[in-house]
Amino acid sequence: MPSKMIFVNLPVDDLDRSKRFYETLGWKIDQQFTDDNAACVLIDDNICVMLLIRRFFETFIQRPVADTVIITGSLYALALPSRQEVDDLLTAALRAGATEEINPDKRAQERAVGMYSRTFIDLDGHQWEPFHMAYPE
Secondary structure (H helix, E strand, O other): OOOOOEEEEEEEOOHHHHHHHHHHOOOEEEHHHOOOOEEEEEEEOOEEEEEEEHHHHHHHOOOOOOOOOOOOOOEEEEEOOOHHHHHHHHHHHHHOOOEEEOOHHHHHHHHHHOEEEOEEEOOOOOEEEEEEEOOOO
């Protein structure tokens, strides 16, 4: 195992539906860490998303679970190597049932700093922001 990894834990309403959604994005389900309560989605070697059915998710917390359909609790920004990969991920997400969110103010800010990003909302209301940053050489 790498020295550092990130596991983002997300509550979901329908585990099988959510697994299919993330597989459509090209990400793999790690069966070793998947059961009826949770599924481990491998984004890459160091980034995993744990999909937890709400009832199971609640066993890890003291506070109420946010209703992400009406409240944004977090933004999941994912750096990608190219603008094309940003567009490809968004296209796959839309095909899988996500919705795109467009913020014209954010586009102007991104142009000013050389960043390109798109935003999609997954089936459970989680906000993903794939982006590409053109670093000066």
